[in-house]
Amino acid sequence: MKSSIRLYSFFTVLVSLWCIGILAAPILKHAGWTQSADMLYSFFARVCHQDDARSFHVEGEKIGVCIRCSAIYFGFFLGLITLLLSRALKRKNVPSTGFFLFAVLPMVVDAVLNATGIHASTPMTRVITGALFGMSMPWFVVPIFIEACLQLNHRNKNYSPDSGVIRYDRKTQ
């Protein structure tokens, strides 16, 4: 379990840095650190359209990603915390594929309806559907990530692939 917590912490630190980067871009720009802010904006431009009208603003400047993306990433961070609180870090707790579809479908429907012009998505729909997707993903991804890292670490030790559980002695810990 100790290794699981360590891997979980590593994952959480990376996600936190990502979220801090999103918020740091407008703060740095407002503080006059234009070059650093532009670098962050340029980095996040690879994953988001960064449209000013579709972004939250901090200190009068748009944050690093749009509303939907920020809902996904901050939702992911919240999902990570709830995952730890509910002690569901083991692979056996990974939800079914139906759960994944339940999380992703509202966001896809919102985006498709908006793109086809049938229904214009609002900041509220983007936040709700994005956060639902973001908060659900850690439940799906993190236990598999932890198991995968433990497998790589203990590949030649007492690993039993059939059980889907990592077994290792006290000595090997």
Next chain:
Amino acid sequence: MIEKPSKLRAAVLGGLIVGTISGLPGLNFLNCCCCAGILFGGAMAVYLYRQEFTNEMPPMESSDALVLGIMAGIIGALITTFLSAMVSLILGPVETEMVRNFLDKFGQKFENSGSLPPGTMDDLRDKLELAMKEGRTIGGILRSLVYALILYPIFSMLGGLIGFGIFGKKKPTVPPMPPMQQ
């Protein structure tokens, strides 16, 4: 027991999917939504790898999905940078005109219907000009490559893990038929 199949074929195919979606103008808009194209490529790499398994092989493990996702991401980043650079260098003016026409044609429609806030199209046009200019310089290409090599393996790995959650379940093993007794 037979050994597991090589990951290289699935990783290259996954990387090709990532690269094609991210490198071709128009298709790369998919990545505007949480890198959907890269996630899809990672998941497809796992799906393709899963297809290579037979009942005699040991089951696919989550670590395979993790490694596959990262491999597909790295290959995808290289393909994307190469494709984008080629498109910018060879088809630069034509591509700019094509995307500008696309934006003019559909952008106005979206703005009128309320799907896009007013002013978005101008913003997109400016970004397009900037991206096209940057895509033609060595510095711009190298910067793109560095960003891609950081981002793509991360998102592709997540796609691979999601793919493992969906496709990675063990195939039901069919017991061999008993010999016919006459």
